[in-house]
Amino acid sequence: MNSIQIENISKSYGNIVALKDISINVHKGEIFGLIGADGAGKSTLFDILVTLLLPDKGKATIENLDVVKDYLKIRKLLGYMPGKFSLYQDLSVYENLDFFASIFGGTIEENYDLIKDIWVQIEPFQTRPAGKLSGGMKQKLALCCALVHKPTVLCLDEPTTGVDPVSRKEFWGMLKRLKEKEITILISTPYMDEAMLCDRVALIQQGTIMAIDTPLRITEKFGKKLFSIHSENLYRLLKDLRMYEETHSCYSFGQDVHLAVKSQATSKNDLAQYLFSKGHENVIVKIINAGIEDTFMELMNNSLKVES
């Protein structure tokens, strides 16, 4: 069963096309990731889904309710966490939570079991003004406030941007527990490593969807043999590899270079020999499986080539 259905949605701001003919189905109780760079159109899609923006074209439903016609009903069953921290900074942690529980006509106690895991972590700070919390704490509070009315669908727009790695990991732990409670979660993120934590993801680029699938199957779409290469001089390594005739694409990933080659026949030895001839020392070459980021780059390149 589909919790969120998006059919051929388009949206433009003047001449700028933000979304181009987008269709996505999100199943009930899954964590669905929208992966894309800044400006890819993720937030626009969110605004349409949470009934803040009208699409130019197309149709979207949440729990079979139309986002345009049934917006009031949708607002009751939707939990939304905007990309920007949008709680009252001058109110205390407790006052914020109490306020959001009250405007949905409920109380904190009614749905306490849903937020309990998260709430116990911020409870020691409940009298502190929300504006004085750390980034990770703010996210937890925002999540609590989005959950306090027991929504069935949760929309999280870049919840982990600007949050430290430990808090990010904790945050994803919480999402996994929410999933067990049958809550559908739509989450957007610019971090590729977070994509692997989703049940399914959509790769979005310049308002179009490049791929929708489970993270694993998306990486299988890569289809090329991939090497991870380390050398002492990263810059020269990158330059030399771009000159290599078997090179399909190569990008630096931290301290390493990921190199995709044209032919499956290219071996570690071939590469090592080539690099040795170029004068590189202490070269480590490994065959690796493509990650989501490799796939994203590859798909992005393909779509750019098609356009030009």
Next chain:
Amino acid sequence: MRTIGAIIRKEFLQVFRDKAMIRIIFLVPVIQLIVLVNAANMDMNNISLGIVDRDMSPTSQKIINKLQASGYFILKDFETTSAIAIKKMERDKTDIIVQIPKDFEKDIYKGNNPRISVTVNAINSLKAGIASSYAVNILTDYAKELSANFQATANQNNISYFDITYSNWFNPRLDYKTLMLPGILALLITLIGILLSALNIVREKEIGTIEQLNVTPIGRFQFIAGKLLPFWILGLVLLTIGLLVSKLLYDLPIVGSLLLLYGVVSIYLFAVLGFGFLISTISETQSQAMFVTMFFLFTFILMSGLFTAISNMPVWAQKIDIINPTAYLVSIIRLVLLKGSTLSDIKPQVTAIIIFAFLTNALAIWRYHKTS
């Protein structure tokens, strides 16, 4: 209802948490009542007087004494030729020159209708008008006194034989403070009303909290009611503080019904709060809202009849004042407090305020819908 209650509770929490806000709401009105009422005093008692006495007679001396004894004038210049006196006025030494011609006393005895000329520096027309009327009053009084002394010379036709007496009703001592206080109360209510509501909602836009509110099932009516009611209550508290300060410090006469006054102000507050809310729906930032608010505030206040009587304004300005809610409120507060007017006396003004309240709120709700 619970939703509205939640918003009201939240607003009060925020207002009372913001120390600067508390000061604006409670301290500023008191200070303004103390400072403005005393500063914006239009009673004249230190008009600089120049005298050109070319007669130098006991009569001319008596006139000068009379002017000085009135307490309105301070003798700043004494000349014998008008040219020098005029020069002094040009240099802003004097506000008014009284010229007594040569042979003034002799002419009076002969019955030749001598003329005293009064020249006023009209740079400040308000001051000029008041100064000249004071001077003319004193001189006429003295003329009457003289005519009583010279009953025999009946052919003096420049001296009036009938007596003009007047009294200032509803403000018997023509106390300027009594006139200003109700007006300043009206200003304070307007200022706080428009500013608080305009800035409040724009602030939610600026911080982004409005986005979080918009995805909740709060209805438009609930939102506006929840936003306006706290400031409505604050406005009435402010009126109470203002009335208390006026009574304690200035002994403001309260002739009419306080209940009527509170009733009218309640409606008026809805009007200005709705107006502030309307401003907030068309502004994106607090500074934008501030500028728009200031524009309307100044217009409303300067044209409210507090500083210039509306009947003295040009016709087009009077027409504009038809849509100035503050003008109605200033008039109502004065009528109710000083004159003791009842609801039937102020029906036209109250009707206008009700219409204004209805229009601003309807527009605000409509605009709020369009922007969300």
